[in-house]
Structures are given as C-alpha cells and as structure tokens.
Amino acid sequence: MVDINKQEKANILALKDVHSFYGQVEALRGVSLQVKAGEIVSLIGANGAGKTTLLMTICGKPKAQKGEIIFLNQSIVSKPTHEIIRLGIAHCPEGRHIFPKMTVMENLLMGIAETSKEFFKQDLKRIFDLFPILYDRRTQRGGTLSGGEQQMLAIGRAIISRPKLLLLDEPSLGLAPIIVQKIFATIRQLNKELQMTILLIEQNAYHALQLADRAYVLVNGYITMQGTGQELLTNPEISKAYLGG
Amino acid sequence: MNINTGKSINLKHIFFQSLGVAFLGAVLGSLLIGFKLQSRGISLELDWRLSQVLAVAFFVFLGRFCLGLQQIKLGLLSIFVTIAVCAYMITAILLSVQTPESSKAGNHLLLPYSDMKLNWMTSVIYLGLFLYLIYRFFKKRTVLDSRIQNKKWKFRLNKNIQMILIIAFLLLLISAPFLQIIDRRILNILTQILLYIVLGWGLSIVVGLAGLLDLGYVAFYAVGAYAYALLSLHFDFSFWLSLPLAGLLAAALGIILGFPVLRLRGDYLAIVTLGFGEIIRMVLVNWYEFTGGPNGINQIPKPALFGYLFDEPKGNGNTVSEWLGIEYSSETFYIFMYLLVLSMAFGVFWFIRKLRRLPIGRAWEAIREDEIACRALGLNPTNIKLTAFATGAMIAGFAGAFFAAYQGFISPESFTFVESITILAIVVLGGMGNLFGIALAAILLIFMLELRDLEMFRMLALGVLQVFVMIWRPHGLISRRSPTVYRLMSTKGVS
Ligand SMILES: Nc1ncnc2c1ncn2[C@@H]1O[C@H](COP(=O)(O)OP(=O)(O)OP(=O)(O)O)[C@@H](O)[C@H]1O
Numbered sequence A: 001m002v003d004i005n006k007q008e009k010a011n012i013l014a015l016k017d018v019h020s021f022y023g024q025v026e027a028l029r030g031v032s033l034q035v036k037a038g039e040i041v042s043l044i045g046a047n048g049a050g051k052t053t054l055l056m057t058i059c060g061k062p063k064a065q066k067g068e069i070i071f072l073n074q075s076i077v078s079k080p081t082h083e084i085i086r087l088g089i090a091h092c093p094e095g096r097h098i099f100p101k102m103t104v105m106e107n108l109l110m111g112i113a114e115t116s117k118e119f120f121k122q123d124l125k126r127i128f129d130l131f132p133i134l135y136d137r138r139t140q141r142g143g144t145l146s147g148g149e150q151q152m153l154a155i156g157r158a159i160i161s162r163p164k165l166l167l168l169d170e171p172s173l174g175l176a177p178i179i180v181q182k183i184f185a186t187i188r189q190l191n192k193e194l195q196m197t198i199l200l201i202e203q204n205a206y207h208a209l210q211l212a213d214r215a216y217v218l219v220n221g222y223i224t225m226q227g228t229g230q231e232l233l234t235n236p237e238i239s240k241a242y243l244g245g
Numbered sequence B: 001m002n003i004n005t006g007k008s009i010n011l012k013h014i015f016f017q018s019l020g021v022a023f024l025g026a027v028l029g030s031l032l033i034g035f036k037l038q039s040r041g042i043s044l045e046l047d048w049r050l051s052q053v054l055a056v057a058f059f060v061f062l063g064r065f066c067l068g069l070q071q072i073k074l075g076l077l078s079i080f081v082t083i084a085v086c087a088y089m090i091t092a093i094l095l096s097v098q099t100p101e102s103s104k105a106g107n108h109l110l111l112p113y114s115d116m117k118l119n120w121m122t123s124v125i126y127l128g129l130f131l132y133l134i135y136r137f138f139k140k141r142t143v144l145d146s147r148i149q150n151k152k153w154k155f156r157l158n159k160n161i162q163m164i165l166i167i168a169f170l171l172l173l174i175s176a177p178f179l180q181i182i183d184r185r186i187l188n189i190l191t192q193i194l195l196y197i198v199l200g201w202g203l204s205i206v207v208g209l210a211g212l213l214d215l216g217y218v219a220f221y222a223v224g225a226y227a228y229a230l231l232s233l234h235f236d237f238s239f240w241l242s243l244p245l246a247g248l249l250a251a252a253l254g255i256i257l258g259f260p261v262l263r264l265r266g267d268y269l270a271i272v273t274l275g276f277g278e279i280i281r282m283v284l285v286n287w288y289e290f291t292g293g294p295n296g297i298n299q300i301p302k303p304a305l306f307g308y309l310f311d312e313p314k315g316n317g318n319t320v321s322e323w324l325g326i327e328y329s330s331e332t333f334y335i336f337m338y339l340l341v342l343s344m345a346f347g348v349f350w351f352i353r354k355l356r357r358l359p360i361g362r363a364w365e366a367i368r369e370d371e372i373a374c375r376a377l378g379l380n381p382t383n384i385k386l387t388a389f390a391t392g393a394m395i396a397g398f399a400g401a402f403f404a405a406y407q408g409f410i411s412p413e414s415f416t417f418v419e420s421i422t423i424l425a426i427v428v429l430g431g432m433g434n435l436f437g438i439a440l441a442a443i444l445l446i447f448m449l450e451l452r453d454l455e456m457f458r459m460l461a462l463g464v465l466q467v468f469v470m471i472w473r474p475h476g477l478i479s480r481r482s483p484t485v486y487r488l489m490s491t492k493g494v495s
C-alpha cells in the first residue's frame, strides 16, 4: 500500500550514516533510515545483523561513533539515554524486561514520568482499554505473567507516557503463533487508532512486512534493501532469504 | 587412576602437588607468622614458631589435596575430610573453652599449637563450614520446602481488631520504660535493639530496595556520631541542631562516595564500599588532633529537652527533674533516650513506607530488578542509586548522632567492619526489604549478642542462626514484598 500523503510527512526520526561499535567490533557500518509521522517502519534481518544494536544506538547506548541521528529536528547523538527517552521515544527492549517482583500496576507506573493522579488515571485507562487482560492481572507479579501477557505489559509500559515514537524490538520473540497474531494486531491498532509512529524490529519477516508502511533490510550492519512493505514482500530475494522460499 | 578425564591426574600426582603447595605455604608462612619477637632480659630475640608454620603447611596440604580430590571426582571424600577437620576443630575449641584458665597446660591438647587464639571468627567459620557441608548431604529436602515458602499467609484478622492490637502494641512500646520489670539493663538492650532497627532499615534502602551491596555502611554511622560529638564540643551546637546536620553530612558523604563507586556492580561495589568503611575508620584512628585518635572523644554533652538538662539539679532550675517536679535519677535520661530512639524508629518507618510509594522508591526497586528496563524507560540509574545511597547514609547519620549522645563517648572501636556486617546480617536475615522482618531480625540478633550467659558462644550462635536461616528461609525471615500501589487499583478501563 503506497500512500502518497505519507511521503510528504515530516521525518520523526532520521539516521544518517550511523556507525556503532562494541569495542573494536563495528556492529553498524553506516546505516541511514527515516521514520515519518504516523508510519510503521519495519526493520528485518537475520540474527546478529545489528537490529538490536540499531535501536540501542538510537537510545544512546552504545553511542553512535559517527553519523547523525535526528529526532524531531534535533540531534540526539550526544545526549544521554534518559534524556533521549524523555524527548518522547519509547523503547520496548528485546526480551521484554519486565520487573518480575513488581505487580503489573507497578510495572505500568514505572513508565510514567509525571506523578499527578489525573495523569495516572487517564493513562492507565488508556492502557487497560488496549489490554483488558492487564486489568485483570493488575495485582499479579510481573514475573508470573505468561510470555504474551508480559509482552503486552512491556508495550503498555512503554507507551503509557504517550511517546512520539515507539521502538519495538522483536515483540514476537518466543510467543505462540496465535499470540503473535494478537501482538501484531495490537501494533496495528496502536498505529491506526492512537496514531502512534512505530519502528518495528522483527525476525518474523512476513508479519513485519505485511504490517509495515515501509521496511528496511539490515545485513551485517548495512541496509541492503528498502521499499514499501508490499514491495519487499513480493521481492524474490527477500522471500528466499527471510520468508522461507 | 581416572582414565576418562584424559589427563594424567591421579592420586600420586595430587599428593606431590599438594606437598609442593604445602612447602610453599610453609615458606610463606614462616615469613608471615614464623617469627615472634621475644624479650629475654635486656635483649630481643626472634623465636621460630615451628608449630604454627607446621600447622599452616598441614592445612594448606589438606586443602590442596581436597581440591585435587574434587578434580578426580572424589569430591565426596574431600567433603568427609573437611567435615572431620571441622568437627575436630570445634571439639578442640569447645574443650579449650571449658577448661578453666588456670590449668593452661591441659587446655590446648587438641589444638594444633599452644597459643592458638580462640576467636569468634575462626569459630564461626568452622561451624558455618561444618553445617554447610552437613547441609549439602541433605540438600534434596529443601526442594520440597520451597513449595511451603509460597504458601500464602491465610490467617487474617478483622480490620478493627488489627487496629486495636497495633495501638495496644504501640502503647506498650511507649510505656515500656516505666514498667516495673524493665530495669536499666533491659532498657539498654531495648535501646540498642531500636538503634539497630533504625540502622537496619536505613541499610535496607541501599541493599534491600536498590540492591546495592554496601559493606561499609558503618562509615556513615561513624560520620554521624563524630559530627555530633565534634559539633557539640567545639561549636556548642545543641543535639537538636546537630541531628539534622549529622544526617546531612552523612548523606553528602554518601553522594561524594557514590559518584565514582556506583558505576561498579555487585562484588566490586561490595569490595570498594568495604575499603571505604575501613578508610573512614583509619582516618578516625589517625587524625589525632581532630578525632582524638584511638582514644576517641569523651564527655559528649547529653541532649537537652526544651533547654532543660538531664543533670543533677544545682538549684538554678534548668534541669529536667526540677522542671517536671520529679526526683532526680540518672534513669530519667535513659528513659528519655529510649523514647527518643523509639520516635526515631517510628519516623524512619513512616519515611521509608512513604518513600516506597513514591516514584523514587519504586525506581529503587526497579533498579534492583532490571537496570536495562530502567534505562529503556528513561530513568537515570546513576541518580537513582545515588539517592538510595544518600538516603541510607542519612539515616545512618541520624543513628550515629543518637549513638554519640547516648553513650557520651565514642571511639573508632565502635565503627569496625564487624559492625557493618552485623547490620548487614540484620537486613539479610530480615528479608532484605521487609521492614518487619528486619525489626524481627534485629530483636533476635541483638538479644543474642547482649545475653551475658552466651558471652563465649554468642558469635558461634550468630553463625548458627545465619546458617539455619539460610537453609530454612533462604529469602530471610519475612520475604513478602507488599505492593506499593493500592488505591489506583480500582481504576477500571471501559472497553
Ligand atoms: N554488548 C555487546 N558487546 C559486543 N558485541 C555485541 C554486543 N551486543 C551485540 N554485539 C554484537 O553485535 C552484533 C549485532 O548484534 P545485535 O544484537 O544487534 O543483533 P540482532 O540483529 O539484534 O540479532 P537478533 O535477531 O539475534 O537479536 C552481533 O555480532 C553481536 O555479537
């Protein structure tokens, strides 16, 4: 689905020739990409391609050694992580990272910066509308939730502070197909109903490309291909390498 | 002997290797402890402590040999050997305790050398090791026990009865010093217990909530105590003015120390804080002009109550006894101090409970649970840890000021590493973050430490208690963590 209007929208996030290192190892070798307002952008790639590294670099840990990262018209390369997040980027890290001993409610509250009760109520209501299951489980400890519930909690916790950009790192990791369907449906809902801009990282290329307005393919720290979700889905190379035939 | 490892490790090999290591041990041992300066008449002579060095060599040999046994999968044998050694040492120590001081010759028959000191450290280590090894044999049982751990505390009292019980308990606490059965000694123990409860609660912010293992907590306690002592002696500051200052000073020190140190994790943090605690103690010992060195500081003024002193009346009407119209007794001061530390404990309790429900308190727990998640949520881990460190330090500072005022005398002796460990033991035994558990642990521990009849065995008993708690309640006496939000839980989403 090529939407002409979206091409004209402003960049929320833009990376220009970003290089990132772990010690001597170069994990990103000049990545450029854009995320525009209201888009879902997917980034697919094999294990170890550097997808997680890309998200972490956007969040400032590790810092980009070279290149430029622009978020809402300001450079964030040199900012510390907590400031970058405060600017309106929500990061839902790989492996969910729920606080296991805290209740669902407390986990959600950790995502809110403001402390006024009104904010609490509105934001919590929004999350519970989105994930009714979390309301039922609100007094349960995070660590005792099922994998799918934990993922919903992780997403809920990330978006409770009304970010301008949501970074999702492999939300389908280790989940049963039916739950994966549900998670992707939720991501679409976030985008359509709450107009959330999303950068989605996935191994599950088929789902990620179907969902995406645009998509990038990351191989060994390079972007090797980009296009609309549909273009990449029908690309024979992609279907050979990532869709199993 | 053991073919399938593929290496040429066998008993003979291990034996000779152990001999080599033992020889090294003997050489090093004679350098370190081998000689003793002895004054004979006018000349000083060096005596060679043959038996000590031999004991060192023997134990090094045994240790290395047991390690070797583990390598060739004879670990069970090595455990037996260790148990045997422990049992032997414990028997020897117990025997030497029972023999009266006078019959010196007979009392060390079983000990490896005659002037081996019986100190609590060795006793605790032997006993701890012994119990741990025994426990290893019966380990399977505890797997079943873990189910019991999760069982909910079903018994719940009616809200009103609960309230009445709590109020009755508080009244009892407040009126305790006026009761007949509470004499000076017991009042002193109660005050000590309350002081340790306050310290335990303070440390529980750092260790229990924020998960930062701090082995030098006593440093902040010392800073608080010396702050009050020096401020009151040199600048005539009153206790009530010094108390907040002591807290602030300790907190400031916490922040200064925290900045470089809190980047470290786990073991490294523990070691650095341990070193820090020792440095502070060294400064106290060596900065003679300022701190009085090892002699400490004497005659620290007692706190006054609304300007009235706890002194013997001299007729000018400025003492508490004249003010209240009661007969002068030194007891009054101790009752007052008990009530003071009691209210301090209430204050700290309330403060921590409040903090836990604020975003900062939740952030402390979150940092302990998952630092990556905290970063992803835009929290600044360094700041969060610093506040935890500083808050804990502040409470220790308050406790220190109280301690100085209560004792009237302080010296570096009171702020040793063992003190840090005692406070840490209270926190760990109590269940890390649980305030009631910590109070319970403090009561248990301090009662044990204070009991005169146990004198000789109190550190042994402490070791036993630790081991037993580790076995039966590995998460502490009360490990329940109560949620920090209640009221918002009724918020219902409309979907
Ligand atoms: N902390 C680290 N230190 C050193 N190297 C790292 C570190 N984290 C990742 N790497 C390396 O960087 C490369 C990219 O890793 P990254 O985690 O970004 O891959 P990924 O695309 O997210 O893979 P996956 O799909 O398995 O999550 C890998 O070669 C990895 O070994």
Ligand SMILES: [Mg+2]
Pocket (backbone or CB within 6 Å): A051, A052, A053, A094, A170
């Ligand atoms: Mg990854």
